[in-house]
Amino acid sequence: MTVKTTTLTLPEEEFALQGNRACMGCGLSIAYRHGLKALGKKTILTVPASCLTVLQGMYPVSSMLVPCLNTAFETTAASASGIKAALRALGKDDITVVGWAGDGGTSDIGIQALSGAAERNTDFIYVCYDNEGYMNTGTQRSGSTPLGAVTTTTLMGKTEHKKDMPQIMAAHNVPYIATVSPSYPLELYDKFRFAKDVKGTRYIHILVPCPPGWGFDPRYTVEMGEMAVKCGMFDLYEIIDGVFSFYGQSQRIAKGKKREPVEPYIRAQSRFKGIPQERIDSLQTWVDRKWALYEQMGYCE
Numbered sequence: 001m002t003v004k005t006t007t008l009t010l011p012e013e014e015f016a017l018q019g020n021r022a023c024m025g026c027g028l029s030i031a032y033r034h035g036l037k038a039l040g041k042k043t044i045l046t047v048p049a050s051c052l053t054v055l056q057g058m059y060p061v062s063s064m065l066v067p068c069l070n071t072a073f074e075t076t077a078a079s080a081s082g083i084k085a086a087l088r089a090l091g092k093d094d095i096t097v098v099g100w101a102g103d104g105g106t107s108d109i110g111i112q113a114l115s116g117a118a119e120r121n122t123d124f125i126y127v128c129y130d131n132e133g134y135m136n137t138g139t140q141r142s143g144s145t146p147l148g149a150v151t152t153t154t155l156m157g158k159t160e161h162k163k164d165m166p167q168i169m170a171a172h173n174v175p176y177i178a179t180v181s182p183s184y185p186l187e188l189y190d191k192f193r194f195a196k197d198v199k200g201t202r203y204i205h206i207l208v209p210c211p212p213g214w215g216f217d218p219r220y221t222v223e224m225g226e227m228a229v230k231c232g233m234f235d236l237y238e239i240i241d242g243v244f245s246f247y248g249q250s251q252r253i254a255k256g257k258k259r260e261p262v263e264p265y266i267r268a269q270s271r272f273k274g275i276p277q278e279r280i281d282s283l284q285t286w287v288d289r290k291w292a293l294y295e296q297m298g299y300c301e
């Protein structure tokens with residue numbers, strides 16, 4: 001049995017330093033810091049244009065202690081495949097290759113390269129941090145933006161539901177998938193640590209609360225991530241060789257703990273300001289249907 005990490009056993013070594021350029025309260029900084037702790041120094045990252053490139057800093061100043069290739073928007077998985085092939089040619093098989101991209105760079109523009117790499121079961125970890133929009137360029141809608149959210153390209157609120165990226169990856173039969181949240185950093189750390197030792201394509205999806213893009217006070221980042229999980233808008237699970245299991249707060253819900261309604265979570269964010277009641281009902285139905293499907297699949301007790 002894998003031993004769970006606690007605040008006492010979490011390694012102290014840092015690879016993402018203080019004083020980075022992320023916004024105050026950015027959920028990505030928490031996730032990045034803990035993810036890199038688990039991946040360790042024998043890691044090469046490839047990152048497309050996104051908030052993460054901003055967080056890392058501009059040459060020659062960087063807040064990072066691991067090498068990173070800044071790549072074109074659509075090429076995260078393709079460049080990761082290339083780095084892996086080059087390392088193999090050099091006989092270096094002890095370095096973890098990681099593509100780390102936003103939801104725009106993953107669910108929209110980078111999906112073709114990712115799908116190809118996953119189908120070939122390329123040996124790398126792909127991380128999608130999902131702040132539910134193209135935030136670095138001022139909050140445009142992505143395929144991962146939820147129904148009803150106002151962005152600069154959905155002024156009346158988005159009219160479609162969010163794309164389910166982890167399930168799209170599940171359809172590729174990759175050996176490891178995990179959904180994680182910076183609100184539960186120790187569990188996030190453990191999922192990254194597990195993924196590091198798996199061979200083949202591993203996919204980790206992080207829901208990243210984003211104070212300016214979602215419209216909430218930066219002090220509530222952790223709480224916002226918890227609310228998302230407690231109401232079932234975002235679920236914590238992993239799929240190991242096709243076997244699905246919930247963990248953490250979502251496991252408690254799967255075991256019978258009552259799910260919170262989505263409305264308080266929606267009302268806490270100004271991107272949903274003025275959202276009509278029928279759209280809140282539609283979001284609730286979307287969550288209820290998702291959980292009914294989990295039950296049908298035998299994932300709940």
Ligand SMILES: Cc1ncc(C[n+]2csc(CCOP(=O)(O)OP(=O)(O)O)c2C)c(N)n1
Nearest residue numbers: 049050051073102103104105133134135136
């Ligand atoms: C081909 C291409 N189109 C557009 C851009 C401009 N651009 C840079 S970052 C970005 C938004 C990225 O969104 P996402 O991947 O969700 O990451 P986030 O900014 O939210 O962290 C855009 C549109 C670009 N760099 N390259």
Ligand code: SF4
Nearest residue numbers: 022023026051135210
């Ligand atoms: S816009 Fe959002 S995701 Fe990007 S750095 Fe700021 S808080 Fe983080």
